[in-house]
Amino acid sequence: MFCYLQRFSVMASKTHRLHQIAETSLPGSLKKARTMTVDSNMKGGFEKYAKYLNDLNDKRERVVKASRDITINSKKVIFQVHRISKYNREEVLEKAEKDLAAVTDQFMSRLVKELHGTDFWKLRRAYSPGVQEYVEAATLCEFCTTGTLLKLAEINTRLLPLSDPSLEPLQINILDYFLGLADLTGELMRLAIGRISDGELEYAETICKFVRDIYRELTLVVPHMDENSEMKKKMEIMLQSVVKIENGIVLPQSHSSTIQYAER
Structure with missing residues (x-):
């Protein structure tokens, strides 16, 4: 027991001496914390960049709101076109335009x-x-009015008067145009099915040929696009639209042939 206490006393005295050494040497050995001085020009650059990001985020929110309004009102144009029939064609298209x-x-x-x-x-x-929906509405109106495809250059020409001549004008790019055309084929499929129901097979066949031509032309372009392109995801849907119109046209014709054969 005595040996243990003696050993403990020696250890305690050594510890006490270590603390004394640390207390006398530590203040002199400590180094001052380094402080980074920021150049005023660099600070100004950071502030400008932060302001640029804030302004860009605010603008993005306003652009999203504008795009949403374009989408909503372009859909109204499309719904108006779907009211078309052989009895109100001119009236409906005039309102849609x-x-x-x-x-x-x-x-x-x-x-x-x-x-x-x-x-x-x-x-x-x-x-x-919003731009895709606008392209869809504009091309649908053009087809129903003239039977032709509204080209990208023609759409951009319509937008030029909206821009300040001193600034770079907003021009719809080719990808958004193609995406709008892909959605157009779906609306034309619905239009064709409606015309078939009303007995307008000839008009439905015109729509079918138009949709088939768009699909064929895009199959030559889309494979060269980026693998992650949204267009590649829409090509299958476009093909389904073509098939639905073709089936819709064939079935009434085969039914009519059956009736004629039975009457004989």
Whole structure:
């Protein structure tokens, strides 16, 4: 027991001496914490960049809102076109054209103004859905009115008056145009089925040929696009639209042939 206490006393005295050494040497050995001095120019650069990001986020929110309004009102144009029949064709298309002009003047113009003076390609994902819906509505009206395809250059020409001549104009890019055409084929399929129900087989056949031509042309282009392109996901849906129209046309004709054969 005595040996243990003696050994403990020696250890305690050594510990006490270590503490004394540490207390006398520690203050002199400690180094001052390093502080990073920020150059005023660098600080100003950081502040400008932070402001740029905040402004860009605010603009993105406004662009998303404008795109949403374009989508909603372009859908109204499409719904108006679907009211078409052989009895009200001119009336329905006239109303649809007026509604489309209102979408251009009120909502597309707001989008163009929001994107003025910016690298608008950076915000493409924010406004792309609205632009695609606008392309879909515009091309649907054009086909029902003239029976032809509204080209990308023609759409962009319509948008030019909305832009400030001193700034780079907003132009719809080829991908958003193709995506709009892909959605157009679905609307034309619904239109064709409606015309078949009303007995307008000839008009349905015209729609079928038009949709088939769009699909054939895009099959030559889409394989060369990026593997993750949205277009590749829509090609199968486009093909389904073509098949549905073709089946819709064939069935009434085969039914009519059966009736004629039975009457004989």
